[in-house]
Amino acid sequence: EVQLVESGGGLVQPGGSLRLSCAASGFTFSSYDMSWVRQAPGKGLEWVSSIGSGGGTTMYADSVKGRFTISRDNAKNTLYLQMHSLKTEDTAVYYCAVGGPLNYGLVSRPQGTQVTVSS
Numbered sequence: 001e002v003q004l005v006e007s008g009g010g011l012v013q014p015g016g017s018l019r020l021s022c023a024a025s026g027f028t029f030s031s032y033d034m035s036w037v038r039q040a041p042g043k044g045l046e047w048v049s050s051i052g053s054g055g056g057t058t059m060y061a062d063s064v065k066g067r068f069t070i071s072r073d074n075a076k077n078t079l080y081l082q083m084h085s086l087k088t089e090d091t092a093v094y095y096c097a098v099g100g101p102l103n104y105g106l107v108s109r110p111q112g113t114q115v116t117v118s119s
Contacts, residue, residue, distance in 0.1 A: 002026040002107055004096050009113030016086050020113055022079040022096030030074035033100040036081045038092035046092070049081065050100045059101055063089075086117045
């Protein structure tokens, strides 16, 4: 069974930083592109960032470009999202997903991690 367990969210002031992690299991992590997506209160899923299976290719939504960095450790089956200069509009539940920006998929019961940016 594919499992993706996100962690690292929390409450942070505008301008602050957080690092999200996603522990993957149940599939060959190193063979798949991975993505982060988010869902703000009352809104649909928004793609945030993707990384190639080897880690050499990264893509970002315009709204986070220059502030967020996606990375992965294939030896640890873990995906990361380093977030800097956080804004109130970054408030959302963040999920990791298997696949790239056009074909990502969440697990059947995604857990997510809550990020709240507020003063």
